[in-house]
Amino acid sequence: MQVHLGVGVLRAEWERAVVVVGTFDGVHLGHQEVIRTAVADARRQELPCVLVTFDRHPAAILAPSRTPKCLAPLQENLAQFERLGVGVTSVLPFDAELSRMSADRFLSEILLGATKASELVVGHDFAMGNGREGTTEWLTQRIPTKVVPPFEIDGERVSSSDIRRSVSSGDVVRAARLLGRPYTLTGVIVSGQRLGRQLGFPTANLARSIDQALPADGVYAGWFESATGRYAAAAAIGTRPAVGGGARTIEAYLLDYPGASLYGLSARLEFVSRLRSEADFSSLEALKEQMARDVEETRGRLATLMPSQ
Structure with missing residues (x-):
């Protein structure tokens, strides 16, 4: 898998791509479902699958006092992306400038411009841009977007926050079940x-x-x-x-x-x-x-x- 830090160094020679976007902390089973959907769509269309993620949780800039502890280092997340079949990953530094970027600009400069997205794949709770204005509904009005529904186990949605609770309580068996690995x-x-x-x-x-x-x-x-x-x-x-x-x-x-x-x-x-x-x-x-x-x-x-x- 090719990895780029930021999009400034990305020189895409493809004309179109299926792009999947998210924080993907820990790459749990819900994240894996989103990424697998993007990889499958890309292969079906004979296009690259490009993943766009961030070098830290957005809360580290937007609400430092409420920043959750991460579930995995970036290197481990990247290894999971590659295992799932992603061809290219662009890791964006989530800094103050990016936090102020509008959804319009993020879509036009990063997704349409740098990665050449012809289709987006995102999770059900995804939103981008300043104030989270780029909701899934907003995206579907501007670019073909596949919104992957919540991934559930025994009727409960898999989430990073639930995994953190399991880890902090010592229930590593349940954490592994939600992550899909120890x-x-x-x-x-x-x-x-x-x-x-x-x-x-x-x-x-x-x-x-x-x-x-x-x-x-x-x-x-x-x-x-x-x-x-x-x-x-x-x-x-x-x-x-x-x-x-x-x-x-x-x-x-x-x-x-x-x-x-x-x-x-x-x-x-x-x-x-x-x-x-x-x-x-x-x-x-x-x-x-x-x-x-x-x-x-x-x-x-x-x-x-x-x-x-």
Whole structure:
């Protein structure tokens, strides 16, 4: 998939394209339905499918105090777009200038001009331009537009806000069901207090660079992936009250890891199942015994599951 930052560098040699537009945070099942519709329409018409999205949630500019935590970094969203069959993605910097752009100008300069849209595909709640004046009804009066209805599971609409609630409550199973894949945190491995090593369970400490939604404090079974490979993991999120507390950390003990250094590597941590809440312990020995039980429970829960792709 070709990726362009902004439309200024886009030099489209095609005459027409099916263009799909949206924020697509996390690329959940509802987003996937919109994108698949655009890809299918483009292939049927033998046209490129161009996706237009933003480098941040619009609320980061329009209402900073109410900006939701993201569900996935841009890189992961781009990987999902490519998996769904998108040919070209244009990532627009959502800044103050873009926030003031009228719907007319966005349509004429970006969608009709830069991407050469002959058809738009959008979600049911889509709107663009200053004041969200470019509603789906407004668009259908100006360009052929396919509006994809809400995607539902068991009669409930799939939404990013619902997934955030599931993640924040620790219900990573439900979050995965709405996303269509496990909820994932990404970051870089940094040095910690090395307490896990002293207890016989050395952990990889994940430091993030974006304000991504964090699962509730507790211990989870999941998968850890970096350049060194992919491993089952018992992951802990919390302030570690058993060792005096402090800043919230994300740590993962990798089952059957050969031991090569991970420091400085980028890593992904997929959450499959919640084992328990964070707890305090009367002694380090009690903590060590619980960690051993967590590892065995992780192994048991993942034993019948293949690593997600």
